[in-house]
Amino acid sequence: MAMCIYKLTYFSLSHYPPTSIAIVDILTTLVTTILVVATHHPNINAVVELLRQGITELGVGPYIEDKGTGDLRYVQMAVTTYNTSLPAAERYMNGLLLSFFNSFGKFKLHWFRYKLNALANFLWKNGGPRSRLHLIHSVWANFQTSTNNIIFGNRWRHLLGERDFWEHVGGIDVSLAPCSFGQANTRAFDTLLRKLQKYVPYESSVADLYAGAGVIGLSLAATRKCRSVKCIEINKESKASFEKTIERLSATVDSSITWHHADASKDPFLWLVGSDVVVIDPPRKGLDASLIDALKNISSVERKALSSSESTNSSQEEKRPWVLRAKEASVQIGNRPSPANIPQSVPQTLVYISCGWESFKEDCKSLLSSKAWYLEKAHGFNFFPGTQSIEVLAVFKRGPQKKKPGKKKKKQLKGAVKH
Numbered sequence: 001m002a003m004c005i006y007k008l009t010y011f012s013l014s015h016y017p018p019t020s021i022a023i024v025d026i027l028t029t030l031v032t033t034i035l036v037v038a039t040h041h042p043n044i045n046a047v048v049e050l051l052r053q054g055i056t057e058l059g060v061g062p063y064i065e066d067k068g069t070g071d072l073r074y075v076q077m078a079v080t081t082y083n084t085s086l087p088a089a090e091r092y093m094n095g096l097l098l099s100f101f102n103s104f105g106k107f108k109l110h111w112f113r114y115k116l117n118a119l120a121n122f123l124w125k126n127g128g129p130r131s132r133l134h135l136i137h138s139v140w141a142n143f144q145t146s147t148n149n150i151i152f153g154n155r156w157r158h159l160l161g162e163r164d165f166w167e168h169v170g171g172i173d174v175s176l177a178p179c180s181f182g183q184a185n186t187r188a189f190d191t192l193l194r195k196l197q198k199y200v201p202y203e204s205s206v207a208d209l210y211a212g213a214g215v216i217g218l219s220l221a222a223t224r225k226c227r228s229v230k231c232i233e234i235n236k237e238s239k240a241s242f243e244k245t246i247e248r249l250s251a252t253v254d255s256s257i258t259w260h261h262a263d264a265s266k267d268p269f270l271w272l273v274g275s276d277v278v279v280i281d282p283p284r285k286g287l288d289a290s291l292i293d294a295l296k297n298i299s300s301v302e303r304k305a306l307s308s309s310e311s312t313n314s315s316q317e318e319k320r321p322w323v324l325r326a327k328e329a330s331v332q333i334g335n336r337p338s339p340a341n342i343p344q345s346v347p348q349t350l351v352y353i354s355c356g357w358e359s360f361k362e363d364c365k366s367l368l369s370s371k372a373w374y375l376e377k378a379h380g381f382n383f384f385p386g387t388q389s390i391e392v393l394a395v396f397k398r399g400p401q402k403k404k405p406g407k408k409k410k411k412q413l414k415g416a417v418k419h
């Protein structure tokens, strides 16, 4: 089926010899593998084919991990189906690609000037807006000069095409930058968001932890009329996408919305207080231990919140660091009071979105063992068809699980029969 992984396709060139013939072989192998995976968006396969031709013609050398030689390490592509000039039914098949190259080793100017530009121009000429097949939206380069196993470095360069890349998901227009996290399967993600929205009461205050560019929080602000939304994310590059997305939010969205460049594991109490609903969407490794502890000890968080709100009422000058930080990074929409000025609540609903089944099971066990939360509902989503991976949306509620009224009735009924 075509509905599947149509975004973020990586292929590593790292284990192959650095000759262009070998690259053809590598790519032939890789392309064959990629093409037979019918789950990819067809335009990814078409651009992979173009890339194979370009790499061969220009003699671009692959990075050899063991030797530390070569140039090109990864190529990543993402498809947007955002094109409102087309009828909705045609948008998917007409998706355009954002492709980016990842070069490795010391930053080599000659390589950048010649081969990287030549490769980008080759793609643009054959797949850009003036080509017979318009496949490519933009081309970017990333420079990873460290020898660790982190795929992307901090340096990005926009080479060709439009800078802004938009998708429509969860009821809002979302700006996606190559340097910020983006979900791999936007269609499946949209389904998950629609489900998630139903668990968030209208007018809630929401904390979106591990927020990336804040897509989840902003989607909730728009669809659930949230009083406030705080997005907490460790990657500062995501802020630019968040701000662009905010600009396109409907004027009817009347929430206090903030994005914070912060580590959710450092003093998580700061982010839990003042929220009715917490959404957590951690990387594959799952939740940080300090956040799990804070969630397990949510009652003490509640006591702390009460005492700090009492002490704040009596003092004139605001000193609490989380309030000061919230003010600093705040993007206010509408006339709602900021989170600092509303009564301090602690979350009653915890929504856990997981892409790592094993870590989710551990975290879930840990949360339930504390009796601070019970699992109300869980849904599975197939974000990566053909793989073992499953995306989970789990909804936890505060306190020990209440007995279902139906069961009680049965007991009474049994008793009544006995006597």
Ligand SMILES: C[S@@+](CC[C@H](N)C(=O)[O-])C[C@H]1O[C@@H](n2cnc3c(N)ncnc32)[C@H](O)[C@@H]1O
Binding pocket: 181, 182, 183, 209, 210, 211, 212, 213, 214, 215, 216, 232, 233, 234, 235, 262, 263, 264, 265, 281, 282, 283, 284, 288, 355
């Ligand atoms: C699975 S992604 C989810 C992103 C976002 N919720 C979305 O759907 O677009 C996990 C995000 O957590 C961020 N992250 C990882 N560790 C973090 C931490 N300790 N504190 C805050 N954010 C973190 C990553 O940079 C990444 O953007």
